[in-house]
Amino acid sequence: MSLDHTDRRILQVLQKQGRISNAELSEQVNLSASACHRRVQRLETDGYIRNYVALLDARKMNLPATVFVEITLQSQADELLDAFEKAVARIPDVLECHLMAGTADYILKVVAENTDDFARIHRQHLTRLPGVAQMQSSFALRTVFKTTALPV
Incomplete structure (x- = not known):
C-alpha cells in the first residue's frame, strides 16, 4: 500500500497527539x-x-542521566551477535541498541539515576x-533536541 497525502497527514497528527479522538482527527485532516x-x-x-504509547518524562521518573555506550565484540560470528x-x-535500563558500521559494533542508549547508578548497571x-571485548561510555550533558516523530 502506498501512502497518499491524507494518510501522511493522519500519521503526522497521530505522532504528536496519539490520544486525539477520531472526531478531532477527522476535522484536522478534512475527512468524515x-x-x-x-x-x-x-x-x-x-x-x-x-x-x-505514553512517553514518560525521564527526570520525573528519576532517570535523568543518559549514557551512550559503544561496544566492540570479540568477533562478528552470528552466534555471538545473536547471544549479545x-x-x-533483557536489560531494562537499555532503551535502544543499534548494530553499527564503523568503529563500534553496537551503540546502546542507557538511562540511569546518576553516575553511581550507571556504575551499578555497568557492573x-x-x-x-x-x-564484549571493549566498552566506552559517554554521558550526555544536556538533551538539545529529542523527538519520536518520523518525517512523514
Whole structure:
C-alpha cells in the first residue's frame, strides 16, 4: 500500500497527539469521521502504526542521566551477535541498541539515576554481556533536541 497525502497527514497528527479522538482527527485532516476511522484502521493493519504509547518524562521518573555506550565484540560470528542481542534486550535500563558500521559494533542508549547508578548497571549487566571485548561510555550533558516523530 502506498501512502497518499491524507494518510501522511493522519500519521503526522497521530505522532504528536496519539490520544486525539477520531472526531478531532477527522476535522484536522478534512475527512468524515467514518472515513478517517477506516484509514486509521488500515494504517494499523498494514503496520504503519505499530503501537500507541505514553512517553514518560525521564527526570520525573528519576532517570535523568543518559549514557551512550559503544561496544566492540570479540568477533562478528552470528552466534555471538545473536547471544549479545538477546542478552542486551533483557536489560531494562537499555532503551535502544543499534548494530553499527564503523568503529563500534553496537551503540546502546542507557538511562540511569546518576553516575553511581550507571556504575551499578555497568557492573551488573553490561560487563556480563556475551563477547564484549571493549566498552566506552559517554554521558550526555544536556538533551538539545529529542523527538519520536518520523518525517512523514
